[in-house]
Amino acid sequence: MHAAILVFPGSNCDRDLKVAFERAGARVSMVWHKDTALPGGVDIVGVPGGFSYGDYLRCGAIAANSPICRAVVAHAERGGYVLGICNGFQILTETGLLPGALLRNAGLKYVCKPVDLRVTTADSAFTRGYAPGSTITVPIAHHDGNYFADGATLDRLEAEDRVAFTYVRNPNGSARDIAGVLSENRRVLGMMPHPERMAEPAQGGTDGAAMFAGLVRDLADA
Amino acid sequence: MKARVHVMLKTGVLDPQGEAVRRALGQLGFEGVEGVRQGKVIELDLAETDADKARETVTQMCERLLANTVIESYSVELV
Numbered sequence: 001m002h003a004a005i006l007v008f009p010g011s012n013c014d015r016d017l018k019v020a021f022e023r024a025g026a027r028v029s030m031v032w033h034k035d036t037a038l039p040g041g042v043d044i045v046g047v048p049g050g051f052s053y054g055d056y057l058r059c060g061a062i063a064a065n066s067p068i069c070r071a072v073v074a075h076a077e078r079g080g081y082v083l084g085i086c087n088g089f090q091i092l093t094e095t096g097l098l099p100g101a102l103l104r105n106a107g108l109k110y111v112c113k114p115v116d117l118r119v120t121t122a123d124s125a126f127t128r129g130y131a132p133g134s135t136i137t138v139p140i141a142h143h144d145g146n147y148f149a150d151g152a153t154l155d156r157l158e159a160e161d162r163v164a165f166t167y168v169r170n171p172n173g174s175a176r177d178i179a180g181v182l183s184e185n186r187r188v189l190g191m192m193p194h195p196e197r198m199a200e201p202a203q204g205g206t207d208g209a210a211m212f213a214g215l216v217r218d219l220a221d222a
Numbered sequence: 223m224k225a226r227v228h229v230m231l232k233t234g235v236l237d238p239q240g241e242a243v244r245r246a247l248g249q250l251g252f253e254g255v256e257g258v259r260q261g262k263v264i265e266l267d268l269a270e271t272d273a274d275k276a277r278e279t280v281t282q283m284c285e286r287l288l289a290n291t292v293i294e295s296y297s298v299e300l301v
Contacts (some may be wrong), residue, residue, distance in 0.1 A: 057287070057288070058290055061287065061290065065286075065287060093292070094290065099292075100292060101290055101292040101293045103231075103235070103236070103238075103293060104238055104239060105238070106236065106238050107238070108238050108239065108242055146238075148235060148292070148293055149292070173236070173238070
C-alpha cells in the first residue's frame with residue numbers, strides 16, 4: 001500500500017502521519033505542494049494537520065487551490081482514497097470534496113486535549129477496524145473545528161451514514177457533534193481529531209492505530 | 223480600477239467573534255448594542271478599466287477563492 005502525504009508551508013503533522021502509516025506497513029512518499037502530480041500507484045493521499053499558508057484568508061483556502069490539490073481532486077474523482085486530518089479536513093471542505101465548512105470554535109479558544117469520539121459507522125476503509133458505536137480517545141488541537149453545514153446537508157449526511165465520528169462531549173460547537181465526515185463514495189474522510197497522534201504506546205494511547213492498520217489491510221487487497 | 227469586496231458570514235451562521243465583541247462593548251459601557259457581525263474587507267487594484275468586466279471578474283474571484291459560499295456571502299463594490 002502506497003500513501004502520499006502532502007506537505008504545505010505550515011504543515012506540522014506531516015511527519016507524524018508518515019510514521020503512523022509506515023508503522024502500519026505502508027510505503028510513504030512525501031509530496032510538496034508545488035508538485036502538479038501525485039507519484040504513480042498512490043492508493044491514498046494524506047492531507048496533514050498544521051497551518052497551511054499561515055491560515056491566510058480562511059483555513060485551508062489557499063492550500064485547496066494549490067497545484068497539488070488539483071491532482072488530489074482528480075485522484076478522488078477517479079475513486080482514490082483521501083484522508084484529511086485537522087487542517088487537512090479544512091482543506092478538503094474548501095476543495096468541495098467534502099460538504100460543509102469549519103468555523104471558529106464556539107468558545108473562541110484554541111482547544112488542545114484528548115477527547116472521546118464515538119465511531120458512528122464502521123462502513124468505510126477508515127473505520128472498519130473499529131466496532132460501530134465504540135468510543136475511542138484521540139487528541140484534538142484546533143481553533144477552527146466547529147463543523148457547519150446547512151440542515152438539509154446534515155440530514156443527508158446522517159441518512160447516508162456518512163458521519164464517521166461524533167464527539168461524546170462537543171468541544172467546539174460542531175453541528176450535531178460531528179467530528180468527521182465521509183464522501184458519498186466513502187473513500188474520502190475528513191476529521192478534526194488526530195488519530196496519528198494516538199497510534200503507538202509512547203504517545204499515551206493507541207486508539208488511532210486501527211485506522212491506519214485497517215487502511216493498509218483494505219487497500220493492499222484492493 | 224479598484225474593487226472592494228466585503229465578505230460576511232451568512233445570516234444564520236453563528237459568529238462567535240462578533241458575539242465576543244458585542245459582549246466586550248457592553249463591558250465598556252456601550253449599551254444597546256444588540257448584535258455585532260464581524261467580516262472582512264478585501265481591496266483589489268485591477269488593470270481592467272471596464273466596470274462591467276471588472277465586476278464580472280471579481281465576482282468569479284469571490285466564488286472561487288475570496289469567499290466560501292457555504293458559510294459566507296459577499297458583495298463587490300467598484301471604487
